[in-house]
Amino acid sequence: EVQLVESGGALVQPGRSLRLSCAASGFRLEDFAMHWVRQVPGKSLEWVAGITWNSATIYYGDSVQGRFTVSRDNAKNSLFLQLSSLTTEDTAFYFCARRQDVFQGGALDSWGQGALVTVSS
């Protein structure tokens, strides 16, 4: 069974940093591009970042570019999101998601349950 489990969510002060992890099981992480999506409670979804299977190409959303860094360790079946210079507007649930092979559609076919990041003084 494909499973993605996020961890690392916490209450953090503005300006501080935080690292989220996403543990993958039930499939070979190295076979898939992975993405992060966030959602302010009660609001719409926002795409945050994506990373190719070999980390060769990484993309970021405009609101996090230069502050967030996505990385992966395929040997450890893990995906990471480093959040820096946090502001209250970064308060959200953060989901990791697996991307289908682009030749099979390229959508996000499996999702974690989400990790809550709360930025507050």
Place this chain on the structure above:
Amino acid sequence: AIQMTQSPSSLSASVGDRVTITCRASQGISNDLGWYQQKPGKAPKLLIYAASHLQSGVPSRFSGSGSGTEFTLTISSLQPEDFATYYCLQDSDYPWTFGQGTKVESK
């Protein structure tokens, strides 16, 4: 960035109703669009990929259509478990962008 305009933002429907949700892209995205269902407190779930392909395990009452800039998600006969919020996501060009969501509520 490509803007995705989703409508309506909410709708009220009854079990058995046919429901249609639309997403419009600010520029052509071929068929690079997915539809997702989200229930409160849960992660989104993929329903439709590549605009019209039903994800494995998703009931056939869900269907998608469109290409270019206009896309539609249709639920042919609404079931009790379908009351949820639905989102479109364009995966054609970075940054990817979601529609604002459509909340399907019970009439």
